[in-house]
Amino acid sequence: MDRKTSPFRPVTVADVARRAEVSKATAARVLGGYGPVSEEVKLRVQAAAKALDYRPNELARSMSTGKSGTIGIVVGDIENAFFGIAVRSISDTAHRHGFNVILANSGEEVEAEKAALKVLVGKRVDGLIVTPADNRNVAHLRDIVRSRRPLVLFDRPIEGLAADVVASDDRDAAFAATMRLVEAGHRRLAYVTALNAEPPVFTGPEQLYTSSVKARIDGFLAACRAAGIEEPECGVCLAGGTVGGQQRASVERLLLAAEPPTAILASDSLVAFEIFKVMQARGLRIPDELSLVSFYDAEWTSVTTPPISVIDQPVYDMGTQAAELLIARINGDSPPVRHCVLPTRFIERGSIGAPRRLMAAI
Amino acid sequence: MDRKTSPFRPVTVADVARRAEVSKATAARVLGGYGPVSEEVKLRVQAAAKALDYRPNELARSMSTGKSGTIGIVVGDIENAFFGIAVRSISDTAHRHGFNVILANSGEEVEAEKAALKVLVGKRVDGLIVTPADNRNVAHLRDIVRSRRPLVLFDRPIEGLAADVVASDDRDAAFAATMRLVEAGHRRLAYVTALNAEPPVFTGPEQLYTSSVKARIDGFLAACRAAGIEEPECGVCLAGGTVGGQQRASVERLLLAAEPPTAILASDSLVAFEIFKVMQARGLRIPDELSLVSFYDAEWTSVTTPPISVIDQPVYDMGTQAAELLIARINGDSPPVRHCVLPTRFIERGSIGAPRRLMAAI
DNA sequence: ATGTAGTGTGAGACCGGTCTCAATTCGGAG
DNA sequence: CTCCGAATTGAGACCGGTCTCACACTACAT
Numbered sequence: 135m136d137r138k139t140s141p142f143r144p145v146t147v148a149d150v151a152r153r154a155e156v157s158k159a160t161a162a163r164v165l166g167g168y169g170p171v172s173e174e175v176k177l178r179v180q181a182a183a184k185a186l187d188y189r190p191n192e193l194a195r196s197m198s199t200g201k202s203g204t205i206g207i208v209v210g211d212i213e214n215a216f217f218g219i220a221v222r223s224i225s226d227t228a229h230r231h232g233f234n235v236i237l238a239n240s241g242e243e244v245e246a247e248k249a250a251l252k253v254l255v256g257k258r259v260d261g262l263i264v265t266p267a268d269n270r271n272v273a274h275l276r277d278i279v280r281s282r283r284p285l286v287l288f289d290r291p292i293e294g295l296a297a298d299v300v301a302s303d304d305r306d307a308a309f310a311a312t313m314r315l316v317e318a319g320h321r322r323l324a325y326v327t328a329l330n331a332e333p334p335v336f337t338g339p340e341q342l343y344t345s346s347v348k349a350r351i352d353g354f355l356a357a358c359r360a361a362g363i364e365e366p367e368c369g370v371c372l373a374g375g376t377v378g379g380q381q382r383a384s385v386e387r388l389l390l391a392a393e394p395p396t397a398i399l400a401s402d403s404l405v406a407f408e409i410f411k412v413m414q415a416r417g418l419r420i421p422d423e424l425s426l427v428s429f430y431d432a433e434w435t436s437v438t439t440p441p442i443s444v445i446d447q448p449v450y451d452m453g454t455q456a457a458e459l460l461i462a463r464i465n466g467d468s469p470p471v472r473h474c475v476l477p478t479r480f481i482e483r484g485s486i487g488a489p490r491r492l493m494a495a496i
Numbered sequence: 497m498d499r500k501t502s503p504f505r506p507v508t509v510a511d512v513a514r515r516a517e518v519s520k521a522t523a524a525r526v527l528g529g530y531g532p533v534s535e536e537v538k539l540r541v542q543a544a545a546k547a548l549d550y551r552p553n554e555l556a557r558s559m560s561t562g563k564s565g566t567i568g569i570v571v572g573d574i575e576n577a578f579f580g581i582a583v584r585s586i587s588d589t590a591h592r593h594g595f596n597v598i599l600a601n602s603g604e605e606v607e608a609e610k611a612a613l614k615v616l617v618g619k620r621v622d623g624l625i626v627t628p629a630d631n632r633n634v635a636h637l638r639d640i641v642r643s644r645r646p647l648v649l650f651d652r653p654i655e656g657l658a659a660d661v662v663a664s665d666d667r668d669a670a671f672a673a674t675m676r677l678v679e680a681g682h683r684r685l686a687y688v689t690a691l692n693a694e695p696p697v698f699t700g701p702e703q704l705y706t707s708s709v710k711a712r713i714d715g716f717l718a719a720c721r722a723a724g725i726e727e728p729e730c731g732v733c734l735a736g737g738t739v740g741g742q743q744r745a746s747v748e749r750l751l752l753a754a755e756p757p758t759a760i761l762a763s764d765s766l767v768a769f770e771i772f773k774v775m776q777a778r779g780l781r782i783p784d785e786l787s788l789v790s791f792y793d794a795e796w797t798s799v800t801t802p803p804i805s806v807i808d809q810p811v812y813d814m815g816t817q818a819a820e821l822l823i824a825r826i827n828g829d830s831p832p833v834r835h836c837v838l839p840t841r842f843i844e845r846g847s848i849g850a851p852r853r854l855m856a857a858i
Numbered sequence: 859a860t861g862t863a864g865t866g867t868g869a870g871a872c873c874g875g876t877c878t879c880a881a882t883t884c885g886g887a888g
Numbered sequence: 889c890t891c892c893g894a895a896t897t898g899a900g901a902c903c904g905g906t907c908t909c910a911c912a913c914t915a916c917a918t
Binding site: 521532558560 | 895898903905
């Protein structure tokens, strides 16, 4: 019972009620702002609350109302600017609607994602926004849907899961960007992503456990085929994560191969950065020796020499959209599942040129 | 009573107990993993829990234990990579110790900070990590300290507040970097920060409401004075925030003045980026026409031409440190208030040269 | 005077856990 | 065979709010 005797015990409605000489129920009505109370009593309670510096216990409140006023976000990696902005946007929108945000980082690991979800559900969040780390392992997400807790998938749709989705037009964007490279004369194209595979070679789309990446590669391959390029699958490079320099090694292997690609489409700004760094270190020039296009308009892409052409994803809008869909559902809306695809924008800068061999021929 | 009749009503210990044919208390002992239980009963309860897909309600748990297993973070701007990494680091460390994280963004506004703190305290977080937006307005932080809730100030110390602090050696770092510029021959130096002031001119340190910036400017001025530079205060530029292009305008005014500085020390990577962009747009070259040094080793600074020299702050370590101090206190440690100052590292790249006038004289 | 509607208030159940304490069971010592 | 203590278990209070319901009291129509 030390909690009761400690001088730092938080003030409760009962304390306020006692001081204002009313019942706990009445004090609660004033403090919670719900029932009918006479003006006189209201003032007395408010004065008592102020005098005692009363702070409502949201946990207790959530307990009885069943609503926590909180939404949970699970992202792959907050350190990644893409997710940083998404979180910012979601949290802005949430606050605007009176919700708070609990953040969890999955580090792109399903197990961590499961654990995070467990905690968030334990904390009884009113809804969830998740970027699923692995679309082959979604039983836990299915559980969420089954339990009727509002869920929005961010950036990565999952087929056959009855949840709202907010994503960008990955396939089309990749298709268009690849076409752009093909039109510049490239025939040896590579698509580089951070995904893992053992062995690290692309053998088929069933390997691709991140749905947005899958869509992009799909677009990339389709464009290559449309251009009559043979075996474009050989150009898909699963470079692995940043830990332990694995990604850098893959990129070096790719760029220093006997017949290196003349153009690369990078799946995110982090691999693109790695590619840029390797090229810089090896003295390879853009766009003379390699054309480069990356997904996501990261800060750095606009200040390099030359600046990098990118596929700009409307991350902030995606976050806002996701939060709004979620909050609408939390507030009782229950339309059929929606799938929002936001358009990307191609930003042409200076990183696309004609392939070297072609130049030599001129 | 719809909560009771709904088929989606969450499963409670009572439900599990009923199915396992034991008392609620016994079921709770198994599920909560505390009291003594016979092996046989334990298995029966666990089986029942699994069959019903029981998920403990952390809110209820927190209610009775008084601990939420959650720490609150209030940062100025998650979109800023500096804070992104800090959040990542804090959240990694927290999870390692079995804590969760609730994130709030103050947008560098005290009022938002106050509101965030109110919510976090309402949610009964076990401790708080805050980057105070304004060191002239800290009554709310004082309240936290008074209520005995563990609090760690991140990056920005506040004088006279009995809370642990984790920061970097801002004053020394600024002093050393300024000295480096002075040694390169510069006499017209500027320090550019995102702080606001009306009018936007530096009149004295009492204007500086962010303590880390204050320390840096202090170091900058001290170095200038040590070098015999007169009225170095004139070089302090309070450029304002990024909204509405105010910052860009300030930077342009500074660079296009009749007697522009020959070297700039940028207070963070965001203003530095703005400066770089303006220079690029105006065709000003680094380091020929202006030497530039920035706080924080942002991604982009290493890939520009030339790359930018920076003062590298050990953000990840700072976050880890902060989380560890906090968690130690939450777990009952109560040593006197600690002030951790982590060392920065100067990374020399290619953005420092001799001032133009000097070059002309050669 | 009686009925009736409406307003403000208090008593106490409830949310879903934890935890105290008393009751029950069982084994072994005396 | 009886008694003591350890090991389990159950009943119920408690955390700090919300919310239902009953009751007292006023006001106005019948």
